[in-house]
Amino acid sequence: MERLKLRRRNFKISISFLYVKRELSIMICSMEMYKKILIGVDGSEESIRAAQKAALLQKDCGSKLIIFHSVKHRMPPPRIPLLFPFNLGQDERGYAIPEADYVEIQKQYERSGKEVLKKVLKELKEFDVDVEAKLVLDIDPEDYAIKMAEEEGVDLVIVGTKGHHSKLKDLIMGSVAREILNKVPCDVLIVR
Numbered sequence: 001m002e003r004l005k006l007r008r009r010n011f012k013i014s015i016s017f018l019y020v021k022r023e024l025s026i027m028i029c030s031m032e033m034y035k036k037i038l039i040g041v042d043g044s045e046e047s048i049r050a051a052q053k054a055a056l057l058q059k060d061c062g063s064k065l066i067i068f069h070s071v072k073h074r075m076p077p078p079r080i081p082l083l084f085p086f087n088l089g090q091d092e093r094g095y096a097i098p099e100a101d102y103v104e105i106q107k108q109y110e111r112s113g114k115e116v117l118k119k120v121l122k123e124l125k126e127f128d129v130d131v132e133a134k135l136v137l138d139i140d141p142e143d144y145a146i147k148m149a150e151e152e153g154v155d156l157v158i159v160g161t162k163g164h165h166s167k168l169k170d171l172i173m174g175s176v177a178r179e180i181l182n183k184v185p186c187d188v189l190i191v192r
Contacts, residue, residue, distance in 0.1 A: 034155040034187070038148050039067045040141050040176065043116040046160025050191040051120050054158045055127035063155075066148070067120055068134040069113045070141040071106070073176065078102055110135065142179035149186040158189045 039054045041047040051067055058065050081094040097105070117133045124131055136144050141159075148154045159177050181188050 034061050034063045036152065036154045037063045037065050037156045037158060038145060038154045039065065040145065040157070040159040040180070041067050041069050041116060041120045042073075042160075043069075043119055044160055044162065046162055046191060048120060048123050048160075050158045050160045050189075051124055052127070053189065053191050055124050055129045055131075057156075058129045059127065065129060065131045066134060066154070067117065067131055068136050068141070068144060069116045070136040070139065070144055071109045071113045072136070072138060073141050074112075075106065075109055110137065141176050142183060145180050145184045149184050154186055156187045156189060157184050158191060161190055161192050 034057065037054050037057060039047075039051050041051055054065055054067075057063060076097070079094045079096045113135045117135060121131060121133060139147070145154075145157045145159075149157065157180055159180055161177055162175065177190050181190060
């Protein structure tokens with residue numbers, strides 16, 4: 001009997017917490033009124049949760065939602081530098097991916113990016129919101145977010161904490177979320 005009462009108490013607490021979060025969301029919208037919300041997605045669970053949070057905000061604020069996926073962020077460079085001289089029949093300082101192969105790699109990344117956008121749009125159908133989806137081919141996600149904030153008037157950028165990349169890359173280059181947080185000239189929401 002004790003356990004049942006405890007569970008009921010916790011349930012009431014969680015319901016009132018959700019109510020407070022909902023009221024806070026409405027308060028934020030009335031104070032700040034985000035007109036355009038940009039959401040960076042890469043197919044990870046964190047980015048899907050970010051898109052879902054944006055959908056909830058859109059319902060409260062009536063904002064325009066724009067989701068995007070950047071292909072360039074994942075693309076290998078056309079020339080891979082080598083740390084030591086090695087004769088591969090090309091420049092000894094690096095290996096250049098043959099152009100025909102590079103074009104095929106790029107097409108595959110574009111197909112994969114379209115699948116990511118379809119997956120996120122499918123997840124957002126239950127929220128019944130209007131969403132614009134953009135596949136970005138030639139610019140990194142953090143640069144695209146800066147451009148959209150400066151040129152298109154985006155008021156809020158929402159991203160997940162971690163995407164589909166290795167811990168080593170995060171250690172060496174810094175994450176996309178960190179770059180967006182530090183460089184974008186508007187509000188940023190990072191979702192776990």
